[in-house]
Amino acid sequence: MSTTTPTAETAPSFGLGIGRSVRLGFSRIKLEVRSYFRQGDSVFFTFLFPVVMLTIFAVAFSEQNFGTEEEPLTAAAFYLPGMIAAGLLLSGLQNMAIDIAMERSDGTLKRLAGTPLPVMSYFIGKIGQVFTTGVLQATLVILVASLAFDVELPSEPSKWVTFAWVFVLGVTTSAVLGIALSGLPRSGKSATAVVIPVALVLQFISGVYLGFSMLPEWLQNFASIFPLKWMAQGMREVFLPASFEVMEQSESWNLPGVAIATGLWLVIGLIVTRITFRWIRKDS
Amino acid sequence: MNTTAPVVQVENLRKTYGSFAAVDSVSFEIQRGETFALLGPNGAGKSTTIEILEGYRDRTGGSVKVLGVDPGKGGLNWKARLGIVLQSSGESGNVSVREQLTHFAGYYPNPRNVDEVIASVGLEAKAGTLIRKLSGGQRRRVDVALGIIGSPELLFLDEPTTGFDPEARQQFWQLIRSLKADGTTILLTTHYLDEAAQLGDRAGVIAGGKMIDIGAIDEIGGEEARIPLVRWRDANGKHEERTHTPGAVVASLMAAGAEPAGLEIVRPSLEDIYLQLVSDHAHAREVENAR
Numbered sequence: 001m002s003t004t005t006p007t008a009e010t011a012p013s014f015g016l017g018i019g020r021s022v023r024l025g026f027s028r029i030k031l032e033v034r035s036y037f038r039q040g041d042s043v044f045f046t047f048l049f050p051v052v053m054l055t056i057f058a059v060a061f062s063e064q065n066f067g068t069e070e071e072p073l074t075a076a077a078f079y080l081p082g083m084i085a086a087g088l089l090l091s092g093l094q095n096m097a098i099d100i101a102m103e104r105s106d107g108t109l110k111r112l113a114g115t116p117l118p119v120m121s122y123f124i125g126k127i128g129q130v131f132t133t134g135v136l137q138a139t140l141v142i143l144v145a146s147l148a149f150d151v152e153l154p155s156e157p158s159k160w161v162t163f164a165w166v167f168v169l170g171v172t173t174s175a176v177l178g179i180a181l182s183g184l185p186r187s188g189k190s191a192t193a194v195v196i197p198v199a200l201v202l203q204f205i206s207g208v209y210l211g212f213s214m215l216p217e218w219l220q221n222f223a224s225i226f227p228l229k230w231m232a233q234g235m236r237e238v239f240l241p242a243s244f245e246v247m248e249q250s251e252s253w254n255l256p257g258v259a260i261a262t263g264l265w266l267v268i269g270l271i272v273t274r275i276t277f278r279w280i281r282k283d284s
Numbered sequence: 285m286n287t288t289a290p291v292v293q294v295e296n297l298r299k300t301y302g303s304f305a306a307v308d309s310v311s312f313e314i315q316r317g318e319t320f321a322l323l324g325p326n327g328a329g330k331s332t333t334i335e336i337l338e339g340y341r342d343r344t345g346g347s348v349k350v351l352g353v354d355p356g357k358g359g360l361n362w363k364a365r366l367g368i369v370l371q372s373s374g375e376s377g378n379v380s381v382r383e384q385l386t387h388f389a390g391y392y393p394n395p396r397n398v399d400e401v402i403a404s405v406g407l408e409a410k411a412g413t414l415i416r417k418l419s420g421g422q423r424r425r426v427d428v429a430l431g432i433i434g435s436p437e438l439l440f441l442d443e444p445t446t447g448f449d450p451e452a453r454q455q456f457w458q459l460i461r462s463l464k465a466d467g468t469t470i471l472l473t474t475h476y477l478d479e480a481a482q483l484g485d486r487a488g489v490i491a492g493g494k495m496i497d498i499g500a501i502d503e504i505g506g507e508e509a510r511i512p513l514v515r516w517r518d519a520n521g522k523h524e525e526r527t528h529t530p531g532a533v534v535a536s537l538m539a540a541g542a543e544p545a546g547l548e549i550v551r552p553s554l555e556d557i558y559l560q561l562v563s564d565h566a567h568a569r570e571v572e573n574a575r
């Protein structure tokens with residue numbers, strides 16, 4: 001007598017390896033980017049927000065000089081690096097934390113949990129979406145600054161190399177931290193209320209809306225715990241004149257510090273995600 | 285001799301929320317190719333049972349095997365063999381019907397043809413429409429389409445036809461019959477007893493978390509419950525008689541004199557039998573509680 005267990009007999013395992021995860025990850029990126037742009041409110045609140053803020057600052061402070069007598073600087077030029085950094089935070093952390101919490105409460109994740117989609121592919125899709133929208137967002141901010149407000153863009157290739165790695169590291173860290181945070185809100189509705197204030201406070205203390213050098217030292221030290229301060233600092237190195245370097249903490253752009261602090265947060269985000277991410281809350 | 289293990293094996297399944305037992309020592313098996321209907325009133329524990337089998341909820345006790353695997357430990361290969369239509373779903377739906385199905389088809393090793401699936405749920409005209417712009421019943425059809433896109437060996441359908449118009453329901457029955465013909469094993473819950481009668485091979489009736497009856501669709505409730513009823517009216521009021529020989533009863537009525545008013549001969553439908561079972565169970569509980 002032989003008893004056939006259905007598992008062994010009828011289920012040829014179908015490439016569960018990394019290749020399949022990546023292929024499905026790219027398929028998810030396509031789907032995620034599409035639905036991102038079809039969702040009106042996310043486009044406004046996360047995608048266009050930095051451009052809108054840059055425009056407001058540029059217009060409101062159009063008479064003010066943010067540089068020195070010899071080396072004048074317009075409001076648009078002064079705020080550009082901060083707005084790019086804010087975009088990283090919004091497209092990544094804020095967008096992901098809210099988006100995934102929503103997907104958890106509206107049943108999207110429950111549906112995915114019942115399919116053979118690897119969690120890894122889902123993450124690739126999310127990070128890919130953040131990356132795509134982040135690149136478009138930064139491009140838009142830079143174009144608007146340059147074309148509408150005559151901001152002079154750096155010409156040295158080394159500056160753009162710095163821009164590239166700060167951007168890639170920043171956007172990835174921000175996305176991963178967003179995924180890690182998405183488990184915190186108990187429902188999709190409360191996600192907005194939990195995440196937006198946190199993001200807003202971070203932006204205020206990290207030199208996005210207020211010049212970082214204007215903040216008291218203890219607040220600067222506190223802000224240095226979080227990654228946004230470092231992303232903004234990296235972006236200032238790229239877009240502000242060299243004469244601004246002395247206004248930084250420790251009077252230096254401190255790019256190694258930017259890499260280390262942001263990288264550390266990336267690792268923390270990965271570990272927290274690895275430990276805490278669940279498709280659904282069982283038995284809720 | 286070659287015996288095939290059941291596709292679903294549930295033994296003494298128990299699930300409690302605090303001190304409340306949502307599912308209480310439920311046992312059943314589903315053989316390969318069989319369609320099993322799980323019936324029961326609201327809150328009986330149907331969805332709880334199904335979601336335990338799907339791996340969504342942990343059980344408190346008992347043993348469960350789905351395709352030979354404990355659902356709590358099912359991996360991606362296991363999930364690839366299942367099709368799941370949940371009782372409720374409400375995604376934002378910013379992609380079109382075809383985009384969604386094409387995307388989900390990519391998750392499975394041998395997916396069905398996307399356009400055929402769209403046609404089989406009657407959404408050809410809406411294939412390019414964003415899911416969020418569909419009507420409730422149309423969205424439900426997308427749920428069903430997503431459940432079958434991966435050519436599952438075992439399909440879970442938790443009240444799949446909620447919100448379907450009569451035509452869509454007929455089309456759905458047709459679809460399920462063709463899946464059955466392909467050998468798909470199906471676990472179905474529904475409140476439409478005609479649906480269960482049309483599609484089910486066997487049924488289990490669950491109430492208050494307990495399985496109160498289980499058997500072939502045309503045997504459930506027992507021999508007794510299926511005996512035809514003769515109903516008529518006369519000067520003394522309404523009459524009802526259970527009889528194996530309704531013809532003879534009618535003949536004797538005729539022989540007694542005038543044509544009886546309101547004469548009917550009724551073979552109890554699955555719905556009648558089900559209602560009887562559930563109300564008997566409720567009575568038995570009351571008596572038990574009164575003691």
Ligand SMILES: Nc1ncnc2c1ncn2[C@@H]1O[C@H](COP(=O)(O)OP(=O)(O)OP(=O)(O)O)[C@@H](O)[C@H]1O
Pocket residue numbers: 283284301306324325326327328329330331332333371
């Ligand atoms: N997460 C939960 N926490 C507490 N009680 C729950 C939970 N989920 C279900 N229950 C309870 O378990 C019982 C069975 O629920 P279940 O959803 O399985 O019913 P059902 O048979 O599917 O009903 P319906 O026909 O309405 O879908 C109900 O009394 C319900 O209140």
Ligand SMILES: [Mg+2]
Pocket residue numbers: 330331332371442
């Ligand atoms: Mg239910």
